[in-house]
Amino acid sequence: MFGSTVAEHLAAYRHRLGLEADQVAHAAGLGVERYRLLEEGTGWPGTRAFHAVLDALHIQGPQRDTFAFPGTPLDPLEQQFLTGNSNQVWLHLDHGWTVVAAGDAVPATAVPLPEPGDNFLRWLLCDPDLPGRLLNHEALAAAARHALRTAAVADPDHPALRALRALREQFPDDDPDVAPASRALDRTNWIWRTPEGPYLVWQAISLRPSFRPDVRFLFFQADEKTSAPSPTRPPQAAAVPAPAGQPAGNWRAGDPVLAGLLLCGHCHQTMIAPAETAAYQCPDHCISLAAEQATDRVGTVLTARLFTEESVRKLALAQEMILAAGIDMAHPLPVNARHALHQWRHSMTDTVRRGFATEQIASVTVAPGPAPELTVLWRDSTHTTA
Structure with missing residues (x-):
């Protein structure tokens, strides 16, 4: 923004005459938006248009000399004043x-x-x-x-x-x-x-x-401080946001990843997962589903939903910026949905997987049958079959 010698002074002259901005613009033969940019100090309209504005505001004589700009290029003294002490x-x-x-x-x-x-x-x-x-x-x-x-x-x-x-x-x-x-x-x-x-x-x-x-x-x-990932710095534990709409204390390390999220498709009760069975079960024994299978099937649709081509592209840019700032990352961000699913299966901790699931999923309904069908209800109220 340029200084008060132009933008604020023009507004002061206009108010002194009791004119609206559109009246000055019309008198000067300018569009209202073009004049507004000048008075706000965000756009220069060119010398001829500026002189027309001075005429519309009846700025003449010594007062007009205040607004006499020599035009580009800068003379040597002005150039030295603005850049002479700069090594930028x-x-x-x-x-x-x-x-x-x-x-x-x-x-x-x-x-x-x-x-x-x-x-x-x-x-x-x-x-x-x-x-x-x-x-x-x-x-x-x-x-x-x-x-x-x-x-x-x-x-x-x-x-x-x-x-x-x-x-x-x-x-x-x-x-x-x-x-x-x-x-x-x-x-x-x-x-x-x-x-x-x-x-x-x-x-x-x-x-x-x-x-x-x-x-x-x-x-x-x-x-000019360049940076690269340090191979010697120990990995940092990944931070996981608290599950949306769910108290942080509802899930503990060691609990199944989808605990509290699976619903029986027959009686609509929340399925439980006793540690000794490694399976989610309906309390009324309507259905049972292996915990590993459920986690894998939900992870497949979850990673496909989260790590689209567009989101992965943005993540790649974010990762490069993080590394450019000299910040090490415990794990590389996925480059596509398949890579994300591989991380889900092999390198993500249960805590991280739980964070992803509870941030995105409202519930997963398990339909009874020889090959149980899983229907994921996302937090935006859409559904996906897993």
Whole structure:
């Protein structure tokens, strides 16, 4: 956001005249949204449109000199003021996100940033190499789409933004319920994949100088501490959330994984599992089911439900971020449903399996018969046959 010399002063002049924002926008020949972005300090409309706003607010003479901006590029003194004492990676952009100048302190392990003359948003959205090099490219691309739409509304006449019109139409609108602040490129983390495996983590800081609201600076704060999993650190016990809707004390280590979840399909009583039988039994002896078989069948449908292609992809990204932060993991996250089922059968503790089951399952009904059918009632009230 640029400073009070522009955004807040414009609002003060408007209130002094007793005008609404839409009245000023109409008098200046601008759309209401375009004027709102200017008055909020989030979008520069271009020099001609800004002068039309000054005319609509009757700002003339010495008062108008306060808003005299020389335009891009920055003169040497301004450039020195903003970047002269910085050893960070930085980009100087105009209000249409075109790179005007760039610092040369780019770490060798990082992906090269766009050069002067390139458009930063086009690079972030269209460079074919970035999705494979940027670990969190999807989130950054969503922020770039939001920035592109905002900039295009603020100044539809900007040459680079006109050239990107087809690009704007190519991408669908993001979820309107997502808060705009969460889609901003300011203070976003940039996590690069490197050939060696560790990652260089950056945070991008967006700066709009109050004395130059027509430009933007992106400073990349680099954390050059790379990390890799430590083979010497002992595994940590996995944390398991308390079962939803069920007191934590209802289940103890040593109890069967599905204790309290299985219902007899004949009399609808909760099945019990005496330790000496290793089987779940109806109290009225309607049906009996081996505990190992029940756990395996429920685990098969549970892992298929939880570890879909989309959820596994997100888990993989999360795992890479965790490792990039230097945090060891006791167990690798599954890469697909089959891998998850293998972990369920061979490496998950009963406590972990119990946590997964009680978080997702309301009950499992066991139908009597030579080959008992299991019907899983999920906590979202849907059913699955196991």
